[in-house]
Structures are given as structure tokens and as C-alpha cells.
Amino acid sequence: MTIDLRSDTFTMPTQGMRDAIYTAQVGDDVYGEDPTVNRLQEMGCQLTGKPACLYVSSGCMGNLIAIALQCGRGCEVLCTRESHIVCHEIGALSSIGLSQPTIVPSTPEGLMLTDGLDAFKRSYSYDMADRTLVEVENTTSGIVYPIEKVKAIHGWAKANGMNVHTDGARIFNAVVETGIPLTEWARYTDTITFCLSKGLGAPMGSLLCGSNEFIEKARRLRKLLGGGMRQIGFMAAAGIYALENNVDRLRQDHEHAAAIRAALEETGWAKIERFGTNMVFFSCHGTTNQDVIGYFRKHDILFAEDAGFCRMVTSINVDDGMTDMVVRTIRGYRP
Numbered sequence: 001m002t003i004d005l006r007s008d009t010f011t012m013p014t015q016g017m018r019d020a021i022y023t024a025q026v027g028d029d030v031y032g033e034d035p036t037v038n039r040l041q042e043m044g045c046q047l048t049g050k051p052a053c054l055y056v057s058s059g060c061m062g063n064l065i066a067i068a069l070q071c072g073r074g075c076e077v078l079c080t081r082e083s084h085i086v087c088h089e090i091g092a093l094s095s096i097g098l099s100q101p102t103i104v105p106s107t108p109e110g111l112m113l114t115d116g117l118d119a120f121k122r123s124y125s126y127d128m129a130d131r132t133l134v135e136v137e138n139t140t141s142g143i144v145y146p147i148e149k150v151k152a153i154h155g156w157a158k159a160n161g162m163n164v165h166t167d168g169a170r171i172f173n174a175v176v177e178t179g180i181p182l183t184e185w186a187r188y189t190d191t192i193t194f195c196l197s198k199g200l201g202a203p204m205g206s207l208l209c210g211s212n213e214f215i216e217k218a219r220r221l222r223k224l225l226g227g228g229m230r231q232i233g234f235m236a237a238a239g240i241y242a243l244e245n246n247v248d249r250l251r252q253d254h255e256h257a258a259a260i261r262a263a264l265e266e267t268g269w270a271k272i273e274r275f276g277t278n279m280v281f282f283s284c285h286g287t288t289n290q291d292v293i294g295y296f297r298k299h300d301i302l303f304a305e306d307a308g309f310c311r312m313v314t315s316i317n318v319d320d321g322m323t324d325m326v327v328r329t330i331r332g333y334r335p
């Protein structure tokens with residue numbers, strides 16, 4: 001059986017999730033009449049403490065809507081060079097969201113440097129874009145922001161008349177890792193989106209949360225983007241199942257990633273470059289990334305390259321036995 005460490009987006013719905021999809025009550029969600037979507041959105045409000053929530057098709061759509069509404073034509077969003085909105089969303093924030101990204105300094109792991117922010121204060125000038133939004137990605141490549149940093153970014157943004165949007169695609173990994181509830185993380189952001197389709201294991205969907213006024217506008221923009229869905233409660237049911245069953249188990253993914261990290265550290269050829277929650281990034285020495293990837297592929301273990309490093313991501317796809325197999329294969333590799 002193939003062990004897939006390419007990403008936590010390759011997860012397959014379990015039988016319980018498939019049953020939840022099959023038996024879901026549905027209605028026309030464009031009219032707000034899908035009871036399962038409405039329940040999922042209520043869960044989003046309870047989990048984040050935000051007054052309103054919208055089910056969107058993807059993390060990219062959630063980020064785009066949040067940026068377009070809080071930034072937009074003639075405005076800038078502050079973000080890091082490594083952020084998903086910059087690197088992996090086909091420039092949607094500018095091509096559709098009409099917003100200009102401004103890159104702020106980050107650590108080698110990609111976390112925003114809070115002490116660098118003061119250099120980005122800007123007073124009004126007729127010929128300069130307004131800086132209206134700061135975007136924080138938590139986790140960034142598996143690494144959790146210290147909550148103090150998140151507070152500092154939010155405090156700085158507010159002191160400078162800006163909003164904060166959190167791309168919390170994997171915020172539940174941060175919740176499980178730190179024990180800090182989502183309501184606490186969400187206090188320091190105006191809007192937040194999180195994915196049901198990553199480690200939580202649903203086939204699709206993200207929740208975008210914020211104020212009532214923001215979500216009302218977001219609903220219209222979702223429609224404009226072609227993202228109004230009808231009997232989508234089938235997929236929302238998968239999301240509810242994921243939130244009810246698959247959050248605490250992320251802890252196992254973190255343990256599996258830690259075991260893989262420890263095995264890599266013992267080799268002479270791998271150097272850990274980034275590590276956090278369910279992701280391990282490493283460089284290869286005395287060999288090449290492609291050689292290592294090829295060797296593992298022969299053992300039916302898949303992983304990818306990212307940012308020039310090898311990257312292994314654990315998920316619900318990978319159980320204890322599979323983790324042992326990965327560890328044995330790491331130990332068996334000779335450059």
C-alpha cells in the first residue's frame with residue numbers, strides 16, 4: 001500500500017464521513033436553505049467566536065474574498081514572501097482582488113518579523129496605495145506562530161488603522177499543538193478562514209468567519225465569483241463530520257511527524273530545515289532530493305519537494321505502522 005506524504009490534501013474520506021455525506025439533509029444554499037450548511041456555519045461561529053461564517057469552496061476562495069473586501073483597488077496587503085496568497089494562489093489577490101501585496105520581512109521559516117513592521121507605517125499620500133490589511137498564515141508550512149506574535153501583529157495593525165486576515169488553512173494543527181482554543185487565536189484577527197480539506201480530511205470546503213457586515217458582503221462576492229452552491233450540504237456534512245471527529249486526532253499526525261524528524265536527524269545525509277506540527281522539511285547532503293525521492297518511491301513512499309527542500313507531511317492517511325515503515329526506509333537509505 002502506498003504511503004502518501006506529499007500533502008495532507010491527499011486524504012481520503014473515511015467510511016464514517018462517507019455515511020455522513022450520504023445521509024445529509026440538503027436544500028438550496030444560495031437561498032440560505034441548506035440546513036446542513038447552516039449548521040456547519042453555526043459551528044464555524046462557535047469555534048471562532050466570530051458572529052458570522054460562510055462556507056466557501058476552497059481556502060483560495062476564502063482568502064481572495066477576505067482580501068478583496070478588506071483591501072482592493074488602490075490598497076496594499078502586508079504579507080510574507082513565503083505566504084500561500086503570494087506563492088500558490090495564481091496572483092488572485094491582484095488579478096481578481098485588485099490588491100497589491102507588499103512583502104514584509106520574515107524569519108527563515110516564513111513567520112512575519114514583528115519588529116520589522118514599523119518600517120511599514122505609512123501616512124497618507126495622494127500617490128501611494130493605502131495599506132489596509134495584514135495577512136498572517138497560521139500555521140506557515142506547519143510552524144505555529146507564537147500567540148504573542150499574533151497579538152503583536154494585531155496590535156500593530158489596529159494602531160495603524162489596518163485589519164488582519166488570518167489564512168488559518170491549518171489553524172487546528174496550531175490549536176492541537178498549543179492547546180490554545182481557536183476562539184483565542186481568532187480574537188487577534190478581523191477575519192479568518194480555515195480549511196476542512198487538509199488534515200481534517202473532508203473532500204472540499206473552507207469556512208470564512210468575521211463580522212455580520214463582512215460576511216454579508218462576502219456572500220455577495222462568493223456569488224459574483226461563481227461560488228454560490230446549491231445542495232452543497234452533502235459536502236458540508238463531510239465538514240461537520242471532520243470537525244466532530246478529526247480535530248483531536250491531528251495530535252497523532254504531529255507524533256508521526258516527530259518520529260520521522262527524529263529518524264532523519266539520526267542519518268548523516270539529511271538536515272532538518274523546518275519542522276512543525278505535521279510537516280518536516282529537510283535538505284539532502286552527499287545526495288540529491290531527486291535521488292532520495294526516487295529511492296522512497298521504489299518503496300511505495302511518496303513525498304514532494306517544496307522551496308528546494310524535501311517535504312514530508314503526515315495526515316489521517318498515515319497510521320502508526322506506516323510511520324514505522326517510513327522510519328525504517330529512512331534508516332535503510334545509503335547515499
Ligand SMILES: Cc1ncc(COP(=O)(O)O)c(C=O)c1O
Pocket residue numbers: 009057058059060061084137139167169170195197205206
Ligand atoms: C496555507 C494554505 N492556505 C490556503 C490554501 C488553499 O486551500 P485550497 O486548496 O482549499 O484552495 C492552502 C492549500 O494547500 C494552504 O496550504
